[in-house]
Amino acid sequence: MKLLVTGGAGYIGSHTCVELLNENHDVVVLDNLSNSSEESLNRVKQITGKSLEFYKADLLNKQQIAAVFADHKIDAVIHFAGLKAVGESVSTPLKYFHNNITGTLNLLEVMTEFNVKNIVFSSSATVYGDPASLPITEEFPLSATNPYGRTKLMIEAILKDLYHSDKSWNIALLRYFNPVGAHQSGDIGEDPLGIPNNLVPYIAQVAMGFLPRLSVFGNDYDTPDGTGVRDFIHVVDLALGHVKTLPKLLTHKGLMIYNLGTGQGYSVLEMIKGFEKASGKKIPYKVVDRRPGDIGACWADPAKAKKALGWEASKTLADMCQDTWNWQKKNPNGYRQSIKEKREHHIG
Numbered sequence: 001m002k003l004l005v006t007g008g009a010g011y012i013g014s015h016t017c018v019e020l021l022n023e024n025h026d027v028v029v030l031d032n033l034s035n036s037s038e039e040s041l042n043r044v045k046q047i048t049g050k051s052l053e054f055y056k057a058d059l060l061n062k063q064q065i066a067a068v069f070a071d072h073k074i075d076a077v078i079h080f081a082g083l084k085a086v087g088e089s090v091s092t093p094l095k096y097f098h099n100n101i102t103g104t105l106n107l108l109e110v111m112t113e114f115n116v117k118n119i120v121f122s123s124s125a126t127v128y129g130d131p132a133s134l135p136i137t138e139e140f141p142l143s144a145t146n147p148y149g150r151t152k153l154m155i156e157a158i159l160k161d162l163y164h165s166d167k168s169w170n171i172a173l174l175r176y177f178n179p180v181g182a183h184q185s186g187d188i189g190e191d192p193l194g195i196p197n198n199l200v201p202y203i204a205q206v207a208m209g210f211l212p213r214l215s216v217f218g219n220d221y222d223t224p225d226g227t228g229v230r231d232f233i234h235v236v237d238l239a240l241g242h243v244k245t246l247p248k249l250l251t252h253k254g255l256m257i258y259n260l261g262t263g264q265g266y267s268v269l270e271m272i273k274g275f276e277k278a279s280g281k282k283i284p285y286k287v288v289d290r291r292p293g294d295i296g297a298c299w300a301d302p303a304k305a306k307k308a309l310g311w312e313a314s315k316t317l318a319d320m321c322q323d324t325w326n327w328q329k330k331n332p333n334g335y336r337q338s339i340k341e342k343r344e345h346h347i348g
């Protein structure tokens with residue numbers, strides 16, 4: 001199959017490209033590199049010994065999207081491209097709505113023009129808001145607590161309306177829980193620009209000595225140790241979930257929705273312990289106030305994906321911590337030469 005991967009230079013996209021190439025699919029990546037580096041794709045080629053096509057293009061530019069479809073007979077699109085920082089989305093909502101919604105509309109319009117009607121979309125557990133009970137099934141009510149989450153809900157709604165208007169579309173909405181970890185090689189991984197927002201990249205930078213200590217956002221949640229609990233899923237398991245979705249999309253057809261999680265929750269303190277074990281480093285931390293907008297606990301019921309796709313996560317917490325640490329140690333500055341270059345890219 002020939003696949004267009006939007007956002008393929010990013011964290012989840014690059015790991016998915018590896019698994020797609022390992023399955024002998026042809027891969028075309030479209031990315032504007034606003035939150036990534038082309039170096040990730042060089043590494044993908046190194047790891048797999050295979051090649052892929054890269055277009056530095058923006059979903060906000062329809063002509064650039066159309067040029068890719070004119071050059072390649074695409075069978076299906078895996079749509080990762082989007083902005084994803086929750087806090088930033090609160091301070092710059094229009095930027096988020098414009099990039100994520102307009103970008104997706106442009107993509108769908110060009111796909112329609114070229115009669116490519118198969119798409120896998122990166123949704124998020126954030127669409128469940130603060131769930132009334134756990135684990136979360138796909139039938140739970142949907143809500144959003146911030147503009148980023150609302151872009152996910154809106155894009156889900158757009159895709160559902162599109163399907164209802166034209167049943168020849170095949171659409172998979174994949175709701176990711178908390179992706180962490182890195183490829184076993186340590187050559188690709190998560191490369192946040194600036195100070196990380198998410199727990200595991202933050203811990204990794206504390207372990208490296210780049211940041212003095214972790215702030216634990218609250219220890220008074222209704223959870224076993226009082227800290228937040230999440231369904232952390234190894235990014236390679238998540239990438240494999242996409243590989244398993246493709247045949248289902250093209251044979252079963254229609255509109256499908258799956259949770260991609262492990263079904264197991266770990267607390268912030270458990271993640272700290274896991275990382276200390278993997279790295280042999282002490283992670284200093286301080287408990288501070290809850291982060292506004294955070295929920296106490298969140299984990300998936302992944303049974304539907306297991307039954308329908310034959311997919312389930314197999315990597316452990318130890319794998320997640322070990323692989324993150326391996327990537328971080330091998331690439332202290334991510335894909336860049338120096339921490340200075342990394343910060344400059346962020347400011348630019």
Ligand SMILES: NC(=O)c1ccc[n+]([C@@H]2O[C@H](COP(=O)([O-])OP(=O)(O)OC[C@H]3O[C@@H](n4cnc5c(N)ncnc54)[C@H](O)[C@@H]3O)[C@@H](O)[C@H]2O)c1
Nearest residue numbers: 007010011012031032033034035036058059081082122124
């Ligand atoms: N990482 C998570 O915790 C998480 C959880 C749930 C869902 N998701 C979703 O999964 C997808 C991938 O996430 P990720 O963690 O790999 O993020 P990422 O930022 O590493 O990757 C997204 C990629 O999209 C590109 N991009 C953004 N806007 C673009 C545009 N207008 N045109 C072209 N390229 C553009 C960026 O340069 C980046 O390479 C996103 O849609 C995200 O919202 C992520």
Ligand SMILES: O=c1ccn([C@@H]2O[C@H](COP(=O)(O)OP(=O)(O)O[C@H]3O[C@H](CO)[C@@H](O)[C@H](O)[C@H]3O)[C@@H](O)[C@H]2O)c(=O)[nH]1
Nearest residue numbers: 124125126176177178197198199202215216217228268294
């Ligand atoms: O410095 C930190 C960072 C996080 N946390 C806690 O760690 C847990 C996980 O936080 P984080 O890694 O930021 O993930 P979430 O807030 O669960 O959100 C992620 O997971 C969601 C569900 O997939 C996605 O929608 C979001 O985009 C993504 O940021 C939460 O309890 C946080 O309060 C800390 O205590 N200190």
